[in-house]
Amino acid sequence: MSWGLISQMGHVAIQTTDLSGSIFDATQLLGLRVTEQTDNAVYLSAAAVHHELVYLESDINGVDSFGLVARDGDALREIRRRVDAEGFRIVAERPTSEGVQDGFSFVGPEGFIFEIYIGMQTATAPLHGFGPDRYGHFNFHPQDVTGMMTFLHRVLDFRLSDIIGDDFAYFMRCNPDHHGIALIKGRGTLHHHAWQAQSIADLGKLGDRLNKVGRELIWGPVRHGAGNNIAAYFVETSGAVVELYTDLEQIYDDERGPVIWGADENWFNKWSSFRPAGFRDHGILPLPDPGSFRRLGLEPITRHAR
Known part of the structure; x- marks a missing residue:
């Protein structure tokens, strides 16, 4: 849909x-x-x-x-x-x-x-014998978060599901999934890409696999307020964060207005007020010489923010 x-x-x-x-x-x-x-x-x-x-x-x-x-x-x-x-x-x-x-x-x-x-x-x-059902969303941290939200709405037709604070965060959807893109004001990085699992048990099994190779979850399982999903996170080799989640809110009313959260409300963890220090410090920047264009034999480009 x-x-x-x-x-x-x-x-x-x-x-x-x-x-x-x-x-x-x-x-x-x-x-x-x-x-x-x-x-x-x-x-x-x-x-x-x-x-x-x-x-x-x-x-x-x-x-x-x-x-x-x-x-x-x-x-x-x-x-x-x-x-x-x-x-x-x-x-x-x-x-x-x-x-x-x-x-x-x-x-x-x-x-x-x-x-x-x-x-x-x-x-x-x-x-594989294990793994998520599909790719679900990404979360990035634009410096001009309201400008990015306006661009996604005006040019790409995304709609607002949740608004957090004043010029701080926006969760946006393009189909019934509560969000396909989440925006949180930051330093211009991709924070995480997220994958839908079938149950919270899959999040626990992810933790077990990380433990076996000497790695760890950096947060979760946690029940978010915005989106209602249960999520767990680890840092991948590139420096980006990977989220495995389940039970994301579905919005079937095309005209449903956004849920408004106060800046001090606990929109990030319904199960407690804990959020690990440094969680938002992870992430990777956009690059000026994308490999996708090298694959086509095109000249490297110089990027200019609009």
Whole structure:
């Protein structure tokens, strides 16, 4: 079900200095499967699609791009019209990811690249014995959080589910999932990408797998207020955080207004007031030389925030 121009979250692409370590985290800890591998890129997925996560070998860790799935060809063309009207820079006139039929990429606010596309191939790689159902959302920390919220609403048709404080945080949706993108004011980083599990037991099993390799959860399981999901978090090799969650609120009323939280309310942990020190210090920045464009043989681009 989709009421807007974007029907679902597509993928997160991350550049990593330790490709084998990133693959280990995604396959052996989180439970994704590799669907395709090229010279410098690895495509991974939980659902029956070509990819939901991409790792690109690089000499620096950072965000390569965010992928979003347009509802159909008409929606793809309307988004392109809006992007052009807003004056955002187009950096690729065709898909930069493997396994995608049609799309384009542009530099959005604060240097983050968005790839909008349709027609992703289905996956054929065998399933693991464990792992999430699908990719669900990402959380990033724009410096101008209200400006980013306005961009997502005006250009990409996202709607507000929750508002926290005054110019502090926004949770936004493109389908019944409470949020596909969460924004919290910060230093311009991607904080985490998040994956839907079937039950809270899966979060405990994630903790067990981390423990066996000398790693640990940095928070959780915790029941959030905004979104109502139960979540657990660990830091992956690139420096980004990974969330495994279950029981996310579903919103089927297209016109439901946002829930408003006061700045001092406990929107982050319904089970206690505890939030680990330094949790929001994790994250990775957008990079000026994205590997996705190198894969196509295109010249590196210089990003300019609008």
